[in-house]
Structures are given as structure tokens and as C-alpha cells.
Amino acid sequence: MPDRLSTVVSDPAGEVSIASGPGRRRASVRLLGRDWALGWAFVAPLLVVIVALVAYPFVSGIILSLQNQVLGGTASWAGLGNYRELIVGKQYGGAFHEALLVSLLYTVVAIAIKFVLGVCVALMLNERFRGRTLVRTILFLPWAMPTVIVALDWRWIYDGTPHGLLNIVLHKVFGADPVQFLSNPSLALWSVIAVVVWQGTPFYTMMFLAGLQAIPASQYEAAAIDGAGPLARFRYITLPGLVPAMIVTTLLSAIWTANSLNFVYALTGGGPLNKTTTFPMLAYRIGLTGAGQLGVSAAVSVILLPLFVVLIYLLTRRMLASESGVR
Amino acid sequence: MTTLARTGPITSRRWRLGKRWLLIVGLTVFAIWTLFPIAWMIETSLKPDADIYGAPGLWPARTTVRHYIDLFSQDDFGTYFKNSLLVAVATTALAVVIGILAAYALTRLEFRGRRFVANVTVVTYLVPPSLLFIPLFQVAFQFGFTDRAMGLVPLYLIFTVPFCTWLALAYMKAIPRELEESSLVDGANRLQALRMIIVPLILPAVAVIALFTFTQAWNEFLYALILISSTDQKTLPVGLMDFINGDVLQWGPLMAGSLLGSLPPILIYMAAQRWVVSGLSAGAVTG
Numbered sequence: 001m002p003d004r005l006s007t008v009v010s011d012p013a014g015e016v017s018i019a020s021g022p023g024r025r026r027a028s029v030r031l032l033g034r035d036w037a038l039g040w041a042f043v044a045p046l047l048v049v050i051v052a053l054v055a056y057p058f059v060s061g062i063i064l065s066l067q068n069q070v071l072g073g074t075a076s077w078a079g080l081g082n083y084r085e086l087i088v089g090k091q092y093g094g095a096f097h098e099a100l101l102v103s104l105l106y107t108v109v110a111i112a113i114k115f116v117l118g119v120c121v122a123l124m125l126n127e128r129f130r131g132r133t134l135v136r137t138i139l140f141l142p143w144a145m146p147t148v149i150v151a152l153d154w155r156w157i158y159d160g161t162p163h164g165l166l167n168i169v170l171h172k173v174f175g176a177d178p179v180q181f182l183s184n185p186s187l188a189l190w191s192v193i194a195v196v197v198w199q200g201t202p203f204y205t206m207m208f209l210a211g212l213q214a215i216p217a218s219q220y221e222a223a224a225i226d227g228a229g230p231l232a233r234f235r236y237i238t239l240p241g242l243v244p245a246m247i248v249t250t251l252l253s254a255i256w257t258a259n260s261l262n263f264v265y266a267l268t269g270g271g272p273l274n275k276t277t278t279f280p281m282l283a284y285r286i287g288l289t290g291a292g293q294l295g296v297s298a299a300v301s302v303i304l305l306p307l308f309v310v311l312i313y314l315l316t317r318r319m320l321a322s323e324s325g326v327r
Numbered sequence: 328m329t330t331l332a333r334t335g336p337i338t339s340r341r342w343r344l345g346k347r348w349l350l351i352v353g354l355t356v357f358a359i360w361t362l363f364p365i366a367w368m369i370e371t372s373l374k375p376d377a378d379i380y381g382a383p384g385l386w387p388a389r390t391t392v393r394h395y396i397d398l399f400s401q402d403d404f405g406t407y408f409k410n411s412l413l414v415a416v417a418t419t420a421l422a423v424v425i426g427i428l429a430a431y432a433l434t435r436l437e438f439r440g441r442r443f444v445a446n447v448t449v450v451t452y453l454v455p456p457s458l459l460f461i462p463l464f465q466v467a468f469q470f471g472f473t474d475r476a477m478g479l480v481p482l483y484l485i486f487t488v489p490f491c492t493w494l495a496l497a498y499m500k501a502i503p504r505e506l507e508e509s510s511l512v513d514g515a516n517r518l519q520a521l522r523m524i525i526v527p528l529i530l531p532a533v534a535v536i537a538l539f540t541f542t543q544a545w546n547e548f549l550y551a552l553i554l555i556s557s558t559d560q561k562t563l564p565v566g567l568m569d570f571i572n573g574d575v576l577q578w579g580p581l582m583a584g585s586l587l588g589s590l591p592p593i594l595i596y597m598a599a600q601r602w603v604v605s606g607l608s609a610g611a612v613t614g
Binding site for chain 1: 367570
């Protein structure tokens, strides 16, 4: 590390100025902060990643959505043509509308179930009992597994031949014929949601458990002295104490669940009859398969951007509010 | 402290007994729901083909390690595993270093724009990969990252670096400033202070951050799917997908491979699980 940096940062001027007022500081220090050189040097790699690999693709994605561009072809300006195509167009309009509905159903139902199960399991795991650590380890396992492996495992559980686990059980218990969990248009989405719930619930459980453990025990003691019953304690202490964890968890999960492509890709590929084509799946199909309409595909992602910007904005504020170390 | 355990004389015995039963039944049902897919994976991986596709049965009549042997002798599983390992280790090393330096600057150094950088980091952490994958596909071509396993490393920094920075930030905050300031007074410069005071103190946290980061890189699928097409460059999740795209039914080796592919993150999670919940409350881990 060059000496120049260390002289700037260990320059006593900054510390002196605390005692004797800002008038004595050097101009650069006053303008840029005491440790500006080293500070920016240390965050530089982070900023390179953000600018080159997030901001640049992000901007080029927006530009791409305004162009006619086919995979491997040359680009020409399309203006808002791709957006018009998605909203009212003949070729992709129907598919886009359907993908929005599927996405909405998929995200809302999956989040609602994960939320309720997460609260229940967290409350149970917050009790003291023998073997709690073991039970907790087991219940968190799905969270650690790679999503694609989870999806492949479930694909075999759902298998439509008599050899899939669920069909073995259905046959043994009800004598039923094999059910096509993933290729029956009215079942497929629900089958996919069950897998999302299986893997996603532990995250809710963990976040809620952390939230429960942050509630001071003294509050419960005080309530017990005041004669509050178990339900009253849940209503007036546990639930309000969990609200911050609930908000952050739901927002995070909404962003991730809505944008996850892995489960749908590995379980159904978006079929049958597009019944499981969520919008990331649609973007993938339009852009990277078949005709390779990159422009239209980018528009699919960009058109929903405002929604996620709002979610991300709300979350950023919440997460930074709890992060008092960065002022 | 527990939620409802502090009961005292007010709570009736009936409530306590009922709660006990609710707990046992509820957790048992949940444990079964959680474990049956994993049990089915293990069972399938150990059953001979004749039993997998023969008369359907729930319990294995015979067991074999055939699928595991085939996995390594006939398939490219070893290559996928090695690629995943290299990519995940390289990603982790880079992301942890970048994250710690940035977190140090954001918590300990004073400079204009610090708040802005912290904001941008959180926003970046929250931007979902699927929002970026179409333009990234193009950008990766421009940079020449395509169809090479190691080309995934820079792309994996997209989600690992903000994540590491964010977690490191939370841990760094917990170290009292005085420790470091006294060393600065003693004449150490900032880098020496970082190396001699901060790093040793947050070393356990660094281990946890590294383990989480490794898991994220190990599990990644989308970027690897769109950017890698050569068999010898594929990572494990993408390689495993190939098993069902073929015509032959390969559930035996596929489940064996799935089990082996799940082991690294599961073992890591078990080793680090003491810190999982505290790490979550500190910074929210991806889920």
C-alpha cells in the first residue's frame, strides 16, 4: 500500500478537527471526509462488481428491450414496439397475460403457505424440549439443498408412471390409477407450488425464530404477573414482536419467489399448456429458445421492474434502518 | 427465552398438557413432510433398476451401490463435481475479500458517499438474477465468459459480493471501535489495524460468511444453464439436469448424484448451524 494513502488516513488533522472545529481541516478532508482515499480504495472492488456486472447489464437490458434483436442477429431500434407486443400484440400478448396470472397465483399462494407454516414451526421450535437441536437441524435441511436437486427429487416423487412415490402410495391406499401431477394442466401449478413450499418454509421458520428470540423475556414475565393468559400473550407480545421479521421476510421472499426460474424450469419447463409458465420462464423461452427474441424477452423483465423497484426500495429502507453502523 | 414456556401458576395444567401434545404431533408431521423426499432420494439411489422400475414398492428389497459406481465410471459426474467445486471456491475467495474490505470501509472509515455505497450494496443484493439474465447473457458474450466454468466466477460475484459485504457489515459493527483506535494511536496504519485487530476478531464470522457464500455459488443454476453448453465445463446442477433430458430412464444414478451434490451444502449447514439463526437476524440470508 503506498505511503500516500496511509499518510492521508493517519493524518491527525481529522482527529484534531474534532476538538478544534472544522475550520482547521484541510479542504479535501472537509469535502470528502477524513478517510476518503482509503475508503474509496476499499470499496472500489465492490463498486467494480456493481457497475460492471449489475448496473451495466441492467442498463443494457433496458436498451435491449427497446430494440429488435434476435439471438445472433443485428439490432435495430424498436421504440416501444416490444412493450406494445407484450401488452396488446398477437404473437406474445396472450402468453404474457397468462404468465402474469400464473406468476401472481404462484407467488401469492406459495408465500401465504410458507408464511403460515413458518409461523407455526417457529413457535414450536421456540419451545424448550429435549432433542430441539436435532429437530431444528432436520426441519432446516431443505433450505440447504440446491434448488435444482430439490426439483429433480420431486420430479421423481411426482413421476406419472406407477413407479413414482406418490403414485405408489395412492395406488396402495386408494387403488388409484397413476396421477399425472406435472402434466395435468389443472394439477401442475399446485404440484410446483408444493415444492416451492417444501424448500422455502425453512427460511421463514429461521427468520421468525430469530424474531421470536429477539423478544425480551421480561415482557413475558411482566405479562404473566399481570395475569395474561397464553392467548393474550401471543396476541399482545409475540405477534407485535414478530412484525418486523414478518415484513422483511415477506418482502424478501416475494422478490425471490416471483423471480425464481429454477423450480419451474426443472419440474415442468413451463408446461403443460403454459399453465406453469411464470414470467421469468416466459422471458427465458422467448429470448433463449426458438426464435431467440432477445428484445421482447428483455421487455418481459423490464415491464415488471417498477413493481420490484418498489419492493426493493421498501426493503432497503428497512434493512438499512436496522443497520445503524452505517450512518 | 421461550415464547409461552414462562407460565407460572396462572396457566392451567390442561393448557400445558395440550401444548405438549400439539408440539409432539405438529413437529412429527413436519419432520415427516421434510424428510420423506430425502428418504426417497436415498432409497432410489440404493435400489437396483429392477426394483426401481419393477413391482412398485415403498421399501427397498435389495440394495446396491451400482448407481454410485456408474455415476463415476460411465457419466461425467466427476467432472461436474470438480467444476462446481472450483467455481464455488474461487467465487468464495474473491467475494469474501471484496466484502470484508468494503464492510471495513463502510463501518470504520469516514468518507463522503459512504451511505450511498451502503444503499447501492443492499439494492444490488436484492436485485433478482432473473431480472438480469437476458442482458447478462449478452454481456457475458462481450466479456468472453461463455462456455467456460471459470467464466461463471465473475457472474457469481453479482450475488455473492453484496451478500458478503452485508453480512460482514453486521459482524464488523459488533467490534468495539476503541480496540482499533488504540492501535491507531500506537502508530499502526489502517491496513495494519485491519490485519492485526479486525481480521482476527471476525475470523469466526468470516468462516460463516465463506460457508454461506460457498453454498450459494454451489447451488447456482440459472447462469450456468444459459452460459455453459460443453459437457466438460458444466457445473453439477446443470449436469444433473442432463440426466432427464436423455431418453433413458436414469432415476437411480440421478438420485445418487443428487444426494452427493446435496452433501457439501448440507454438511456446511450442519457445521455452521449454530450461527445460521444469528446470521439471519444480522443480515438475512438468501432463501
